[in-house]
Amino acid sequence: MSTIFQQVLVVRYAEVGLKGRNRHWFEKQLCRNLQAVSPGCKTKRTDGRIIVHLENAQAPDISRVFGVSSWSPAYMVKNDISQIKLAVKAALENIHERGSFRITTKRSWKGFHLSSQQVNEILGDFVVKNYNLKVDLKNWDINITVEIGRDNAFISAVRYRGLGGLPVGTSSKALLLLSAGIDSPVAGWYCLKRGVKLHTLSFLSPPYTGERSAKKISDICRVLSKYSPGITLQSYLINFTQIQQRIKELPEDSYSLILQRRSMIRIACKLAEKMNIRALYTGESIGQVASQTVENIHTIDEASSLPIMRPLIGLDKQEIISKAKEIGTFEISIEPYLDSCVIFAPKKPVIRSDISVAKELESKIPDIEELESRALEDVQQRTYMDGDIVVS
Structure with missing residues (x-):
């Protein structure tokens, strides 16, 4: 019997599959994102999976597409057991490991004339007779997966883990307060993982912070935009020096960092x-630094008219560093630079701030609202997409 193999990618999702009547909308956005990382490819939604037909398109970098639980290079054949056997043979020819194997059959179309167990037994017997492999259902070296749909079967011997989460573009927009440090880029990555369209706001303190700080922020935005395929990431830069200088003139220096944070939040809300x-996103983690105690976070939040999301709130520093290394921002973040808040940081910052004290100190800067509005008027903007600057 002749057979025609078509090499495809089988993309699986988990959380998207839990959606109800609007599930198709999530699937369509995931298809668009897959097409963005592989221009020219075609996608088809079938039997709870997405099949990527490459044809002449380059293989997509699925490792940066949220919404994918796993994916496999696969052979697509008609759902005929003889055709499936030949596809198993082709899949094994590309596997250099030899030892133990198992067959895992899943039938999304229950009308197939053989049960999953029967398919496992037939294919297992075929492999044992034709290859130097033994069956091991618990500690296998090769897991041959057979996914049977209404019209086609998909056979694969390799499975790659995806990023999970939701496809970017399925949730609303959020504004990330992005510094050039380690934490906030990771918070941005977690924001994208929930399908949110991410934009960033960064504060600079010229002449204290130079081009190096701005370049680090740009490099981080390039990395984050790769996880948002085909969707633009807007980056905003604000000169914060004058506001910091006015805050630093106040007699109660211990509150200066808290007041800077409150001012940043107000500016971010106006821009948003x-x-x-x-919604706003930040990279704060409870107790990591003086401004991130429960009391100080409460004082900072009071200045916001929008909800502030903190995806790192329960992570320790090592967990954050590990994720930064994984997503590609760590090496950028550890390059030497001057942070705008560190430059004007108090010698002894308040640990348990009081909202009423913070407001009283702010009242001693009667033109604070004007200064914040002026800073917002001079905002610089850059647009990133797929790792590149598209508008500067």
Whole structure:
């Protein structure tokens, strides 16, 4: 019997599959994101999976597409057991490991004339007779997966783990307060993992912070934009020096960092309102530094008119560093630079701040609102997509 193999990619999802009547909308966005990392490929939604037909397109970098639980290079054949056997043979020819194997059959179409167990037994017998492999259902070296749909079967011997989460573009926009440090880029990555369209706001303190700080922020935005395929990431830069200098003139220096954070939050909220954004993201983790105690976070939050999401709130520093290394921002973040808040940091920052004290100190800067509005008027903007600057 002749057979025609078509090499495809089988993309599986987990959380998307739990959606109800709007599941198709999530699937369509995932298809768009897959097409963005492989221009020219074609995608088809079938039997709870997405099949990527490459044809003449380059293989997509699925490792940066959220919403994917796993994916496999596969052979697509008609759902005929003889055709499936030949596809198993072709799949094994590309595997250099030899030892033990198992067959895992899943039938999304229950009308197939053989049960999953029967397919496992037939294919297992075929492999044992034709290859120097033994069956081991618990500690296998090769797991040959057979996924049987209504019209086709997909056979693969390799499975790669995806990023999980939701496809970027399925949730609303959010604004990340992005520094050039380790934490906030990781918070941005977790924001994207929930399908959120990410934009960033960074504060600079010229002449204290130079081009190096701005370049680090740009490099981080390049990395984050790779995880948002085909969707633009807007980056905003604000000169914060004058506000910091005015805060530093106040008699109660221990509150200066808290007041800077409150001012940043107010500016971020005003920018977000202009962009129709309904949430902020930050990289804070409880107790990591003085400004991140429960009391100080409470004081900072009071200045916000929007919810502030903190995906790192329960992670320790080593967990954050590990994730930064994994996503590709760590080496950028550890390059030497001057942080705008560190430059104007108090010698003895308050640990348990009081909102009423913070407000009283702010009242001693009567033009604080004007200064914040002026800073927002001079905002610089850059647009990133797929790791490149598209508008500067």
